[in-house]
Amino acid sequence: MKAKMKHIICFLLFCGLLVGTGKFFRYLLVDDTASYTRITFHEMYEQDNIDVLFVGSSHCDQSFIPDIFDEKLGLNTFNGGTSAQHPDGSYLVIKEAAKYNEIKQIYLELYFGLARHNYKDRTELTQFYIIADYLRPSIDKTLYLLSISPKEYYSNNFILARRYWTKFFDADYVKDVLIKKNTNAYKNYEYISNGTSWYYGKGYLANSEKDAVRDWNFFDMRNPSTASLGDVSQDWVDSLEDIISFCEKKNIQLTLVSAPMSNYHLVRQGNGNYDKYITTVQNLIAGTDVRYYDFNLCKETYIPNSSELFKDAGHMNYTGAKLFSTLFADFLNGEIPENELFWDSYVEKLAHLEPTVFGVSYYDSQTDNDEALRHCEVIATPDMNLEYEIILSPAEGEPYKLQDFSANRFFTLQPDEHGTVTVTYRPSSSPKETATCNITY
Amino acid sequence: MLFNSIDFLFFFPIVTLLFFIMPRRLRTSWLLIASYYFYMSWNPKYAILIALSTVTTFLSGILIEKFEKNSAKKFLVAASLIINLAILGIFKYADFALQTLSSVSSRLGLEAMDRRLDLLLPVGISFYTFQALSYTLDVYRGTICAEKSIIKYALFVSFFPQLVAGPIERSGNLLRQIQTIRNKKLWDYARVRDGLLLMFWGLFQKLVIADRASLLVNQVYGNYANYGFLELAIASILFAFQIYCDFGGYTNIARGAAQVMGFSLMQNFYQPYFAVSIKEFWRRWHISLTSWFTDYLYIPLGGSRKGLLRQYINILIVFVVSGLWHGASWHFVAWGFIHAVYQIAGNTKNRIMNRFHLKIREETECSFSRNLGKGLVTFALVDFAWIFFAADSLSHVYAILRQMLTSFQISSIYEMGLDRGNWFMLLMGICILIAVDIIHETGSSVFLFTNRQMLWFRWTLYLGLIWCIILFGIYGVGYDSSQFIYFQF
Numbered sequence: 001m002k003a004k005m006k007h008i009i010c011f012l013l014f015c016g017l018l019v020g021t022g023k024f025f026r027y028l029l030v031d032d033t034a035s036y037t038r039i040t041f042h043e044m045y046e047q048d049n050i051d052v053l054f055v056g057s058s059h060c061d062q063s064f065i066p067d068i069f070d071e072k073l074g075l076n077t078f079n080g081g082t083s084a085q086h087p088d089g090s091y092l093v094i095k096e097a098a099k100y101n102e103i104k105q106i107y108l109e110l111y112f113g114l115a116r117h118n119y120k121d122r123t124e125l126t127q128f129y130i131i132a133d134y135l136r137p138s139i140d141k142t143l144y145l146l147s148i149s150p151k152e153y154y155s156n157n158f159i160l161a162r163r164y165w166t167k168f169f170d171a172d173y174v175k176d177v178l179i180k181k182n183t184n185a186y187k188n189y190e191y192i193s194n195g196t197s198w199y200y201g202k203g204y205l206a207n208s209e210k211d212a213v214r215d216w217n218f219f220d221m222r223n224p225s226t227a228s229l230g231d232v233s234q235d236w237v238d239s240l241e242d243i244i245s246f247c248e249k250k251n252i253q254l255t256l257v258s259a260p261m262s263n264y265h266l267v268r269q270g271n272g273n274y275d276k277y278i279t280t281v282q283n284l285i286a287g288t289d290v291r292y293y294d295f296n297l298c299k300e301t302y303i304p305n306s307s308e309l310f311k312d313a314g315h316m317n318y319t320g321a322k323l324f325s326t327l328f329a330d331f332l333n334g335e336i337p338e339n340e341l342f343w344d345s346y347v348e349k350l351a352h353l354e355p356t357v358f359g360v361s362y363y364d365s366q367t368d369n370d371e372a373l374r375h376c377e378v379i380a381t382p383d384m385n386l387e388y389e390i391i392l393s394p395a396e397g398e399p400y401k402l403q404d405f406s407a408n409r410f411f412t413l414q415p416d417e418h419g420t421v422t423v424t425y426r427p428s429s430s431p432k433e434t435a436t437c438n439i440t441y
Numbered sequence: 442m443l444f445n446s447i448d449f450l451f452f453f454p455i456v457t458l459l460f461f462i463m464p465r466r467l468r469t470s471w472l473l474i475a476s477y478y479f480y481m482s483w484n485p486k487y488a489i490l491i492a493l494s495t496v497t498t499f500l501s502g503i504l505i506e507k508f509e510k511n512s513a514k515k516f517l518v519a520a521s522l523i524i525n526l527a528i529l530g531i532f533k534y535a536d537f538a539l540q541t542l543s544s545v546s547s548r549l550g551l552e553a554m555d556r557r558l559d560l561l562l563p564v565g566i567s568f569y570t571f572q573a574l575s576y577t578l579d580v581y582r583g584t585i586c587a588e589k590s591i592i593k594y595a596l597f598v599s600f601f602p603q604l605v606a607g608p609i610e611r612s613g614n615l616l617r618q619i620q621t622i623r624n625k626k627l628w629d630y631a632r633v634r635d636g637l638l639l640m641f642w643g644l645f646q647k648l649v650i651a652d653r654a655s656l657l658v659n660q661v662y663g664n665y666a667n668y669g670f671l672e673l674a675i676a677s678i679l680f681a682f683q684i685y686c687d688f689g690g691y692t693n694i695a696r697g698a699a700q701v702m703g704f705s706l707m708q709n710f711y712q713p714y715f716a717v718s719i720k721e722f723w724r725r726w727h728i729s730l731t732s733w734f735t736d737y738l739y740i741p742l743g744g745s746r747k748g749l750l751r752q753y754i755n756i757l758i759v760f761v762v763s764g765l766w767h768g769a770s771w772h773f774v775a776w777g778f779i780h781a782v783y784q785i786a787g788n789t790k791n792r793i794m795n796r797f798h799l800k801i802r803e804e805t806e807c808s809f810s811r812n813l814g815k816g817l818v819t820f821a822l823v824d825f826a827w828i829f830f831a832a833d834s835l836s837h838v839y840a841i842l843r844q845m846l847t848s849f850q851i852s853s854i855y856e857m858g859l860d861r862g863n864w865f866m867l868l869m870g871i872c873i874l875i876a877v878d879i880i881h882e883t884g885s886s887v888f889l890f891t892n893r894q895m896l897w898f899r900w901t902l903y904l905g906l907i908w909c910i911i912l913f914g915i916y917g918v919g920y921d922s923s924q925f926i927y928f929q930f
Contacts, residue, residue: 007630014900021904025912151447155917165912169862 025161029168032133033180037082039189040203041134044078047202050101051075054203055090056109056257058083062315063259064107065325066202072329075104079203084127086114087239092144094243096135098250105253108243110292112258112277113269113314115232122149125157133160196311206318207311216307217439218264218359218379219421230276237284244290256281256292260324263305264358265313266296266346268379274346293331295324297342297349302327305353347383355384357423357437364415372416376441378409378423385428394419405431413441442482444694445648445916452479453698456601460702465623469592472622472702476601480565487563490528495591495598497524498573502580502587502594514581521577529570532560537769565605567766571733573598576612578737585612593619602698606691608709608729618704625703635888636700641906642877643693648914650870651686653863654679656915660858662831665841669850672857673841680831681824682871685713688727712878714823717815719783722823730766734759753788757781767830772838776829783822866913 032038040061044050052075054064060081069077080093090108097103122128128148135141145157156163167173180186191199200206247254266274274296281292295303303309309320316324330336343349357380364374378388387407393399395418402411405426421441426434442448456475463471481488501521505514535558546552576597579585588594597616603609610616618625661668661676668676692709699706709728716722723731739759745752757778764777832838859867877887891899 003630014903017900017904018907021908022911025908153918154447155911159911162912162917166860166862168912169865 022159022161027181028174028177029161029164031164031173031177031180033177033186034192035130035134036191036199036205037130038134039191039199040080040082041131042189043202044080044097045100045136047076047078047101049076050078050097050103052077052105052107053094053097053101053103054079054081054107054109055085055093056081056107056259057085057111057114058205058315059111059259059261060085060109061203061205062207062311063109063321063324064328065200065204065206065321067200067204068322068325069329072326072333077202081109081203082127082130084114085131086117086119086127087236087243088119088144088147089128089131091239091243091246092131092135092140094246095140096138098246098252099138103250103252105255106243106247107255107257110256110258110281112274115236115277115280117236118233119147119235120150125149125153129157129160129163132157200318204321206321207315208318215440217357217437218262218268218313218361219439219441220313220359220361222268222361222363230273230280232277232280240284244285244288248289254290256285256290257328258294258296260295260298260303260309260316260320262310262313262358263350263353263356263381264379267350267358267382268313268361278346293328294342295328297344297346298327299341299343299349300353302336302341350381351383353381355386355425355427355435356381357386357388357425357435359437360421360423360439360441362413372414374413374415374417376411376413376421378425380409380425386425387428387431389424391422391424392419393422417441442479444691444698445644445914448482457701461627468622468625469590469596469619472601473592473596473599476596476599476604479601480599480604483564484561490532490563490566491569491599492595494525494528494570494573495595497521498577498598499588499591499594501577503589505577505580506587518577518581522574525570525574529566531558532566533562534765534769535560568607568609569598569604571609571730571766575609575733575737576616579612585616588612588616588620593622600699600704602695602704603706606688606695607727608692608695608707609733610706610729614707615704627703629703631892632703633701635892636697636702638888638891638903638906639697639700640694641697641903641910643690643695643697644910644914645870645906646686646690646693646874648690648910648916649866650874651683651690652915653859653867653870654683654686656863657858657867658683658831662837662841665844668844668852668857669848670845671849671851673845675854675857677824677828677831679867680827681714681820682874684827684830685710686870686874712882714820715816715878715882716819716823717812718819719780719787719822722819723780723784730763734763738762753785756784756788760784770834772829772832772835775835775838776826779826779829783826 052069052073054060054066054077058081061079061083062081064077064079064081066077066079069075078097080090080097082089082093085093087108094103094106125148128144132141132145132148146154149157184190185192193199197205197207244254246252278292278294278297281294285292303320303324309316309323311317311320327336327341331338331341343352357378359379360376361379362374362376364372367373378390380386380388385407387405388403388409389405390402390411391399392402392413399422402421405424407428418441421439422436423439424434424436426432442452452475456472460468460471460475477488477491480491498521501517505517508514508517539556539558543556576585576588576594580587588597594616596619597610597612600610600615600619603615658676658680661672662680665673689710696706696708707729711725711728713722713726716725739755742755742758743751744755760777760781761774762777763780764773764775767773767776828841829835829838832841854864855861880887880890891902894902
């Protein structure tokens with residue numbers, strides 16, 4: 001019996017040493033000195049009590065400023081959003097926060113770009129690790145790590161040092177990590193700014209006003225897929241239903257929110273059918289107590305479609321986040337009626353805009369002859385019967401007209417070409433009302 | 442289910458734990474179920490073949506013992522051999538035979554037979570077929586009594602640690618242990634600890650050395666035209682370590698897993714690259730197969746009892762069959778043939794030396810330098826033969842050898858599929874392997890040595906080994922989970 005006890009104690013001690021060695025290798029090899037989620041979740045555990053929790057993707061952690069909500073609502077709010085946080089990640093954060101806090105209200109930010117994602121297709125896991133790596137060990141966390149990826153990723157999911165094993169032989173890297181980790185800033189969970197963003201506190205990641213979109217006429221790449229925004233993945237639906245039933249069980253009021261994005265982003269990504277996504281979400285929560293506020297339907301008088309408020313096509317900068325947080329808090333306090341704040345649909349919102357060209361989106365392909373081709377599309381207010389004249393001014397060479405006024409919005413370029421595309425547009429019904437948009441490509 | 446897979450990480454502790462807490466009378470059945478589950482995880486259909494092999498050899502054993510007449514016994518042995526070898530033949534060699542026929546007929550100007558069966562080769566079929574056949578032959582020879590319990594016998598054929606890549610156990614060892622399974626001591630701390638240590642050492646050999654070496658070997662052999670003599674020679678040398686650590690690693694994991702549960706499997710390797718002759722190499726490499734062929738083929742053919750010529754023919758037959766056992770392809774046959782030639786040449790050399798009294802001076806006969814020289818020559822010969830083993834076909838062998846002899850370009854060592862960190866780990870791993878083998882060669886044991894040390898030393902060693910496997914093993918995302926090479930045989 002004595003020998004058995006000795007063996008059991010030895011075994012447990014050995015397991016402890018094994019875990020301890022793992023922690024040592026993690027300290028040595030994992031460079032998390034610039035990770036803001038390390039600070040976010042440290043702060044989450046440090047809160048006295050979180051009354052209101054925001055969760056969701058980067059549109060959440062860069063749009064909801066807890067300090068403003070604290071002041072306006074008189075409650076302690078916390079932003080648990082992280083970059084590309086999928087609903088299963090939000091569910092984990094909610095469960096973890098609910099373990100230590102009496103949460104009254106959860107705002108789950110919904111970004112349509114994550115809704116079609118099938119969990120089994122995951123290969124890039126950074127957005128999952130930035131959550132799990134900094135949460136305390138628990139069964140929920142273990143189940144999450146088992147569910148986020150196929151089996152061959154498990155070693156990386158559970159053993160952090162394994163992700164960086166090649167760095168073991170890089171003495172400069174290890175030395176640099178040790179120096180950075182030995183600073184007071186790291187030990188005190190202070191955020192090291194990358195110059196354009198800084199950790200504001202309570203989970204909010206601010207983007208400098210200086211980082212406002214320099215060119216509001218966008219030229220950027222898109223996924224060539226033309227799938228309907230109404231098509232959401234079953235995994236996404238399942239996770240959302242998990243969150244809804246969890247909140248019901250814990251008596252937490254759940255509200256779904258979509259943070260404001262630029263019209264370019266919504267028209268381009270949504271292929272003009274953003275309303276289908278809204279309808280899908282509304283159908284999903286029909287018959288529950290869950291409410292849904294989509295600030296992309298917000299009237300321009302409250303949140304204008306302006307470069308001053310955004311850091312890129314999809315994310316607000318600090319100025320935008322201040323405006324949005326104040327507006328949302330005022331709305332929650334009943335200072336602004338719902339029907340005054342929102343349009344009924346995105347189509348209705350666009351219909352109230354002047355005809356506008358927002359930018360050009362593109363995707364690259366190879367022809368059968370291995371020739372690279374850039375397929376461009378003019379992104380403009382839809383359903384306005386616009387005609388476009390397209391003139392290309394290459395960086396080297398004379399400008400030339402690609403197309404005279406026509407309803408066609410598509411054209412091609414060589415991927416290595418650079419210059420300015422000038423799109424002059426007019427409603428087909430009134431040819432004299434022209435406007436021009438210059439886009440750098 | 443590979444030993445180096447996540448599935449086995451869960452499978453083995455669960456099976457072992459339940460084996461320990463289960464009532465003694467259920468232990469055999471439990472291990473049988475676990476073994477079939479283990480085997481069926483590759484393909485459930487495989488179970489039919491192993492069950493067929495089990496039933497035929499089990500029944501033949503019982504009937505051989507029952508019949509008095511020698512002719513009846515012979516008939517039963519022949520029937521068992523034919524059925525089992527037919528299964529092996531159809532699944533492993535049918536396409537090879539058809540392909541060879543097709544090739545011969547087209548060379549003779551006859552109509553080419555372009556037919557293939559394309560049957561999936563069940564993993565480990567050669568191993569369990571040989572194990573089952575050895576049982577039939579042992580019962581026939583009266584070496585052992587026939588087993589009366591089909592459950593015990595089925596477990597002997599399908600015991601999961603050694604099912605798919607050996608060691609090819611004899612009924613005198615494994616079956617006897619299964620028969621006494623009820624009397625086994627349930628928990629023995631030292632035994633379990635040593636078994637686990639052996640498993641970790643096997644995993645180190647497989648994941649840190651073999652699979653890392655395979656990155657280089659596959660890169661260089663797969664793109665031989667881009668490399669010169671030096672790179673191809675390095676790849677060939679590393680293949681010797683790859684196959685040793687792959688197969689030796691598997692064997693150690695198998696032996697360790699069996700040891701944890703209280704079973705002792707035979708040793709399959711005995712520092713093979715320290716052999717000072719080809720004959721000795723075969724006494725150290727894949728010992729269970731060598732002894733199988735010696736007992737059930739070489740000796741029945743007459744061995745060395747029927748004259749020199751007959752002995753050489755017997756050696757040739759055994760090694761060609763051994764090559765064919767490894768794979769249904771001419772390059773394996775050639776590999777076996779080369780080893781037969783080595784053996785015959787070595788034998789002839791010794792005869793000539795003895796005949797003409799060309800003895801080495803007595804004082805230098807067992808010297809380190811002499812053994813080192815002989816060892817290096819033996820390694821070079823074995824390594825040359827490994828080229829035939831590693832290649833995909835005889836034409837591939839020819840292309841590699843031609844490239845070696847005609848191209849002497851030298852490129853960076855980092856263009857051979859391994860970066861700096863991987864090179865460092867590989868060489869470090871090989872150094873550790875050689876050090877361990879040197880200790881074993883001197884008659885000592887690393888495991889015994891470890892057990893005699895202070896706790897802090899032992900635990901540091903264990904932790905180092907485990908973390909070395911976890912951090913530096915070739916597994917998980919970014920790497921194909923490598924099958925053990927011998928699984929295909």
